Amino acid sequence: MRIAQVMAGAANGGAELFYERMTGALARAGQEVLPVIRREPGRAARLAALGLHPVQLRFGGRLDLLTKPRIAAALRAFKPDIAMAWMSRAAAHLPQGDWVNIGRLGGYYDLKYFRACRYLVGNTHGIVDYIAGTGFPRERTAYLPNFVADFAAEVPAARAEFGIPEGAPLLLGLGRLHKVKGFDTLIQALARLPEVYCVIAGEGPERAALEALVAELKLGARVKLPGWRRDTGALLKAADMFVSSSRHEPLGNMVLEAFSAATPVLAARAEGPGEVIRDGEDGLLVPVDDAGRLAEAARGLLGDAGLRARLAAAGRARFAAEFAEPAVVAAWLDFFNKVRR
Numbered sequence: 619m620r621i622a623q624v625m626a627g628a629a630n631g632g633a634e635l636f637y638e639r640m641t642g643a644l645a646r647a648g649q650e651v652l653p654v655i656r657r658e659p660g661r662a663a664r665l666a667a668l669g670l671h672p673v674q675l676r677f678g679g680r681l682d683l684l685t686k687p688r689i690a691a692a693l694r695a696f697k698p699d700i701a702m703a704w705m706s707r708a709a710a711h712l713p714q715g716d717w718v719n720i721g722r723l724g725g726y727y728d729l730k731y732f733r734a735c736r737y738l739v740g741n742t743h744g745i746v747d748y749i750a751g752t753g754f755p756r757e758r759t760a761y762l763p764n765f766v767a768d769f770a771a772e773v774p775a776a777r778a779e780f781g782i783p784e785g786a787p788l789l790l791g792l793g794r795l796h797k798v799k800g801f802d803t804l805i806q807a808l809a810r811l812p813e814v815y816c817v818i819a820g821e822g823p824e825r826a827a828l829e830a831l832v833a834e835l836k837l838g839a840r841v842k843l844p845g846w847r848r849d850t851g852a853l854l855k856a857a858d859m860f861v862s863s864s865r866h867e868p869l870g871n872m873v874l875e876a877f878s879a880a881t882p883v884l885a886a887r888a889e890g891p892g893e894v895i896r897d898g899e900d901g902l903l904v905p906v907d908d909a910g911r912l913a914e915a916a917r918g919l920l921g922d923a924g925l926r927a928r929l930a931a932a933g934r935a936r937f938a939a940e941f942a943e944p945a946v947v948a949a950w951l952d953f954f955n956k957v958r959r
Contacts, residue, residue, distance in 0.1 A: 619954060620650040622698040622717070624689065626677035626707035628656050630846075631794065632871040633724045636764050637704050642668045643765070643947050652696045654689055677707055686711045693717065699958040706731040718957055722762070725868040729754060737957055741869050742893050760953050765946035766871055766937070769851030769879035777856060780817055780842045787814040787920045790857035790881075792850065792872045793864070795822030795843075800863035800886060802831055806909035807863075809835045811916060816840065817857070819847040854879035859919055859926065864888045865906055873901070874941045877933035882926045884915055900932035 623641045627634045638661065645651045645668060653665050653672040665672045673692045675685045690713035693701055698717045703709035709721045710731040721735035726748050732738060738754060739762045740746040750756040777784055789808070793799045801818050805828065808816050818828070818841065825843065832841045847853060850872075854860060860876035862885035869890035876883045883901035885891035886908075895901035902919060904911040919926060939945065 619700065619951070619958065620652075620696065620698045621954065622652045622654060622693055622696060622701040623704070624654040624701060624708040624712060625704040626656045626711065627705060628658050630660075632869070633705060634661070636724075636871065638664055639765065639767070639943075640947075640950070641665065641670065643943050644950070645670060647947050647951065649951070652692065652698065654692060677711060686713055689713055690715065700954050703732070703735065709735060716959075718959060720957070723749065739953070742890055744889055744893050745868060762950055762953060763941060763946050764869060764871055764874060765941050765943045766874040766878050767851065768937075768942060769854060769875065770934075772851035772855045772879065774855035775849060775852040780815075780844065781839075782815045782817075782842070787811075788857045789814060789816040789859055789861050789916060790853055791816065791818040791820075791861050791863060792853070792875075793820045795820050795824040795828060797824055798864060798866050799824075800865045800907065801828055803865075803886070803907055803909050803912060804861055804863040805831050805835065805837065805841055807913040807916065808837060808841060810910070810913035811920075814840065814916070814920065815842070816861075817842045817844065817853065819844055819850075819853055821846045850875055851879055854881045857881055859884050859916065861912070861916065862886060862888070862891050863912065864891070867891055870894065874937065877937040877941065880930040880934040882919060882929040883933060884912070884919060886912070896932075900929055900936050902929070 625637045641653050653670050655672050656677040657674045662672045675688055676682055677685050701717050702720045702722055703712045704722050706727045712734045714734050719735045720737045721732040723740045723745050729752050737758045738749050739760045741764050743761050746759050746761050749759050791804050854876055859882040862870055867888040867890045873891050873894055886906045887903045895903055897903040902915050904915050
């Protein structure tokens with residue numbers, strides 16, 4: 619099968635990184651894949667290292683009159699069976715042709731940008747229900763999950779790097795430092811957990827506000843903000859639990875990564891974690907924006923090694939069955955074969 623993967627994002631967020639993983643996985647599965655991306659040297663180099671030949675375009679705003687015809691020319695030359703647009707901007711630039719257009723939604727986007735798409739897919743059942751709820755024909759929707767890396771064999775990061783004593787309880791947060799991620803709630807919860815440490819790995823516009831909160835609560839010795847890290851598996855393996863404190867989270871790839879690493883998960887009940895986690899079976903859920911309940915749940919989980927082990931094992935089993943590369947690629951290819959012309 620010939621598959622064009624169109625991505626307009628320039629950041630290195632969850633959607634963009636999964637785009638790279640899925641594009642490479644489809645190629646490894648024997649498909650002919652054409653990546654069409656916004657100009658981004660790092661992404662282009664990583665895709666090229668997989669043996670692919672990305673087409674790099676501008677993907678600008680309303681005054682960009684060249685990207686869409688250039689995509690059309692690239693697709694006509696490639697002759698895809700499927701052209702998948704990742705998120706709104708890519709979908710808005712997607713031309714129609716002798717192929718099947720599919721829009722992939724990783725959030726609750728305005729469907730006006732997906733008018734060129736015959737089918738729409740979401741990476742959670744909630745997003746699929748949202749798509750159908752707008753009046754889009756349900757028979758032209760599908761749930762296609764994400765997969766994450768297998769972290770089973772990762773070596774734990776050294777706690778000494780962060781100034782954390784060996785044996786001290788350690789919570790881990792991951793993601794962009796943005797209000798929507800609720801890291802302020804996590805920090806406020808930590809203030810109620812004496813002798814517990816926390817690493818929040820990420821970067822973003824809320825860094826100054828979070829640093830000010832850490833200083834106000836006198837938590838500088840126990841809360842570490844090391845910036846972006848690429849050793850996600852090692853960090854998860856070093857932590858006693860992963861905490862997702864997001865106020866809004868359409869999916870939450872980090873929850874799946876914690877499952878992969880067999881790290882117990884504690885999450886605020888935002889959209890994605892609330893759907894993925896089976897409360898009390900493979901993770902724990904608390905109300906959004908409730909530092910007290912978050913602290914209470916963390917304290918209980920830290921004090922119950924048996925519960926941590928049970929949650930970790932169940933999360934790892936969920937990863938292997940639903941969110942590992944072989945299972946997810948098989949689901950994607952099954953859907954593509956059903957809808958291709």
